[in-house]
Amino acid sequence: MQINPPFGYKEIVPLYKNNKVTLPAPGSVPEFCKGLNAMPVTYMEFSVACHDYPLVFTSGDEGKTYAPVAVLGLSSGENLFLSGGAWEQKVYLPAYLRRYPFCMARVNMDNVEQAERLICVEKAFIDDAGEVMFDAEGKSLPKWQPIEKLLQEYEADLERSREMSGILADYGLLEPFAIQMQVKDGAAMNLTGMHRVAEKKLEFLNASQHKNLLKKGIMGRIYAHLISLDNFTRLMDRKAARTQSAAA
Numbered sequence: 001m002q003i004n005p006p007f008g009y010k011e012i013v014p015l016y017k018n019n020k021v022t023l024p025a026p027g028s029v030p031e032f033c034k035g036l037n038a039m040p041v042t043y044m045e046f047s048v049a050c051h052d053y054p055l056v057f058t059s060g061d062e063g064k065t066y067a068p069v070a071v072l073g074l075s076s077g078e079n080l081f082l083s084g085g086a087w088e089q090k091v092y093l094p095a096y097l098r099r100y101p102f103c104m105a106r107v108n109m110d111n112v113e114q115a116e117r118l119i120c121v122e123k124a125f126i127d128d129a130g131e132v133m134f135d136a137e138g139k140s141l142p143k144w145q146p147i148e149k150l151l152q153e154y155e156a157d158l159e160r161s162r163e164m165s166g167i168l169a170d171y172g173l174l175e176p177f178a179i180q181m182q183v184k185d186g187a188a189m190n191l192t193g194m195h196r197v198a199e200k201k202l203e204f205l206n207a208s209q210h211k212n213l214l215k216k217g218i219m220g221r222i223y224a225h226l227i228s229l230d231n232f233t234r235l236m237d238r239k240a241a242r243t244q245s246a247a248a
Helices: 031-035 043-049 145-170 199-204 207-215 218-228 231-247
Strands: 012-014 038-040 055-058 067-071 102-109 112-122 174-182 188-197
Touching: 012 102, 043 067, 043 145, 043 218, 055 218, 067 145, 067 231, 102 145, 112 145, 145 218, 188 199, 188 218, 199 218, 207 218
Parallel strands: none
Antiparallel strands: 012 112, 038 067, 055 067, 055 188, 102 112, 174 188
């Protein structure tokens, strides 16, 4: 049996009902997010995440597929939303982090990917001194129920995100773009590898395509995404403030 962990996770194993798990302390974030300049976001998160982050689309397979992400920094390994090792308060925390150390993953048996996903957990968090998630009869305890709900909703939302990204690509609406900024020493910095919806192309869609975007709720996500791009200015301000603070 082989399980491929999501990005940032180290070694995940299936969660059994007799496992005890050490839950992260409130407000803590996993170590891997400290060196990320982008974080996956899903379909349902657009309406809240757009207030704090630039939301863009990226591709890891040369344009065959796309996925939405929240931009966290303006250079590699830079996360401008961490303060003192914790996520900045009053800023939306993406579900990708809120579910940690749990996740749902597909299992490979004899090199064949199984259709059903398993609830998994980072192996390092399984500890006899941890907390029980199920009672002696195998029934979920109140502490586990909201975690399980988050995992299930997140997986369902991932499917909606894939569908949305696929439709935007099929309709030819995604275009590459870059952000340029001047750093303290006057040198130019370019942030590339991003795609956005080309708003002008919306008017050239046919009636059926327009109807589909509205029916699936994608049109609202398009405008949340476009509005969120103004947050690049806020990211630049955050970076400038960090630079000034470090120099003081």
